[in-house]
Amino acid sequence: MKTVKFFFAALALTVVSVCAASAQENGNRDENGKIVRGPYLTNQFGDNWFVGVGGGINIFKDGGYKAAVGGALDVTAGKWITPAIGLRGGYSGLTGAMWSENSSILGTTLDDNKNMYKQKFGFAYWHADVLWNISHAIGGYKETRLWNFIPYAHTGWLRTYDRAGNEDFLDNELAVGVGLLNNIRLHQRVDLTLDIRGILTNGRHHVNVGGVSGAVQATVGVAVNLGKTNWTRAANWHNPEDVDALAAAAASAAALAAANAALADEKAALEKENAALADKNAELQKALADAEANSGLHEVGPAAFYFEIGQTTLSKKELEHLDFYLNNVLPNVKGKNVTVITGSADKKTGTSKRNQYLCEKRAEYLKNLLVEKYGIDASNFVSKTTIATEGDAALGRAVIISFE
Secondary structure, three states: OHHHHHHHHHHHHHHHHHHHHHHOOOOOEOOOOOEOOOOEOOOOOOOOEEEEEEEEEEEEEOOOOEEEEEEEEEEEEEEEOOOOEEEEEEEEEEEEEEEEOOOEOOEOOEEOOOOEEEEEEEEEEEEEEEEEOHHHHHHOOOOOOOEEEEEEEEEEEEEEEOOOOOOOOOOEEEEEEEEEEEEEEEEOOEEEEEEEEEEEEEHHHOOOOOOEEEEEEEEEEEEEEEOOOOOOEHHHOOOHHHHHHHHHHHHHHHHHHHHHHHHHHHHHHHHHHHHHHHHHHHHHHHHHHHHHHHHOOEOOOOEEEEOOOOOOOOOHHHHHHHHHHHHHHHHHEOOOOOEEEEEEEEOOOOOHHHHHHHHHHHHHHHHHHHHHOOOOOHHHEEEEEEEEOOOOHHHHOEEEEEEO
């Protein structure tokens, strides 16, 4: 019973250390503060292996004996299957020791200070471990985490030696237990390790025939990581076949961004132009109001509205000019009841037939605007055409409103 209590007391340190794992800084949360976890891609066979070596102490405790310290050597190798689950195997052992009030083949020299005999024997524990990286499991995988807490369960064969002459001893016994492996990151490929392991086995491996034997091992060492040392989340992985599609999508997004920027610039320019037109409109309205106040209705000369080459409809800018003219100028025409709409084209571009067509279509287009949009009686209009033979060709592509 004392041996079992000793065993579980030794494991208390393991439990305390494991509980501290959840409080460790992890630095791998998303924008909402939630811990980022898997799933992760399955690693290759040669990835995430590790080998380790360490040295420390063994403390055996059996009923009727007092604990003594012996030397420990730990040699292990293993592989991580996922960021949180791993398998490991290895050798642990060297020397075991206990204090006894009686001499035996394990110790016949009396220690005068303790008035007891130190019992010594050699042992080797070949074990297999199932590792659980609780830091990754609770805090989310983080390759650069400083300290990883890794509790594990183990089982294997414990073999004793250097105790010849006692037929009650058995060379091999089944052993089980739990432990805590602490990995402290020194480098991407090197970890400092602190391994605490509790072992339970049958006392037949030494003089406590048939009893329960307990031991605690504590070693400090280093572990070297082999192959690929990190993990890739499935959400961050793309099939190589998708690279071209992703590149095309990125190029399309860049083109859309550039187009949006160009539209924004054009919108700003139009807003500036509209503001200038509004100012001009205000000035003209004031001038007309002043003119009316001073002299009443007045004479108005012809007005021209210009078309782009080959076009039979007005641009947005020219439509603004037409709107201003019809709302602010035409109502002030004095004594003019018949309006002449003359469609014009320039002789310098296009054939005679094409230019005549453009003249007619431009005159018809403007006449329809006056009737349909502004509600002017069509009987007030006379349509004509002309071909500009001199001057700037751009000024010849127009519709001219004049009066008779």
